[in-house]
Amino acid sequence: MMKDGTSRQPKGLARIKGLARRLIYSRHAFWGLGIASFLESILIPIPLEAILIPLMQARRSQIFLLSTIALLGCLAGATVGYYVGYFVFDAVGQQLVDMISTPEQFEQVRMRMEEDGFWFVMSVGVIPIPFQIAMLAAGATSYSFFLFMLASALSRALRYYGLGLLVVIAGNRAQAIFERHKVSAIIVITIVVFVIWGWALLSG
Secondary structure: OHHHHHHHHHHHHHHHHHHHHHHHOOOOHHHHHHHHHHHHHHOOOOOOHHHHHHHHHHOHHHHHHHHHHHHHHHHHHHHHHHHHHHHHHHHHHHHHHHHHOOHHHHHHHHHHHHHHHHHHHHHHOOOOOOHHHHHHHHHHOOOOHHHHHHHHHHHHHHHHHHHHHHHHHHHHHHHHHHHHHHHHHHHHHHHHHHHHHHHHHHOO
16 A cells, blocks of 8 residues: 555656646646646645746746736635635535545634634645635635635735745756755744734734
């Protein structure tokens, strides 16, 4: 079993990198990136960085545009996820939760949404918790759609435009640098978000 699992993971990553190479030279690159970002946010665990960074390296004059397309695709997915939670959670919510999480984890997320929804969505946007959980919980608790989208936009903009800045600074070394330091970067960004969150709470 372990042998099969280890062989599948590199194969899946190789397919994603192959998709990135095809998109670089495709006239449908922008649409492809937007769709990949949309799918990553609503259902499929696509490591979008494996597509976005090579595209940025090959199209450096369009880095800002590529970051914006990735952000818009994510926000489109966030909108779908929110309204699924808002309108049909009672009907199909349990099945969706079973696909992406556990009932216990979802209940914890629901409680956090009710207590500190904006900052919770901000933190989920940058830490390795499935973003789909936050979408469903935001809709299921009728959390403000505007605040949900604002928090989603800020957290994901930090992610995508940050990658663009990395490519501007590091060039063709950006992918290797990201792979080497992505865990450290997530930790640092998470700490920054929680510090701002704490400061906001203390300031009332």
